[in-house]
């Protein structure tokens with residue numbers, strides 16, 4: 001049984017960070033570091049990363065932090081092929097370690113994976129589009145009614 005309270009608690013901090021990012025009070029770099037710390041904070045208990053990140057999960061790029069909208073594509077960096085994962089485990093971990101959340105917009109996904117191997121961005125994006133259901137690589141608001149307050 002995983003703990004849901006730690007994710008809910010960290011989500012309340014994520015909300016404040018996103019508000020300050022959107023109002024321009026803090027930079028994307030600062031926000032990214034703080035958001036990453038919130039995501040990792042769930043491991044102080046047996047929590048779930050997506051619960052801490054629910055206010056941006058699959059709705060905002062985990063790297064550039066831009067807001068996406070219905071119909072936009074967004075990719076989970078963990079959905080890349082197993083052979084690529086095996087070959088580039090450390091590099092993928094390094095991308096994850098600097099991202100606020102593990103869902104990335106198309107531009108950031110391609111840029112970051114191309115930095116691992118030229119052409120890997122498009123290749124792995126296409127792999128995800130073929131392998132996963134559309135639901136998995138499109139904008140999705142995963143919040144439950146009580147988590148939406150604006």
Ligand SMILES: [Zn+2]
Pocket residue numbers: 061062063064065066104105106107108109
């Ligand atoms: Zn992005």
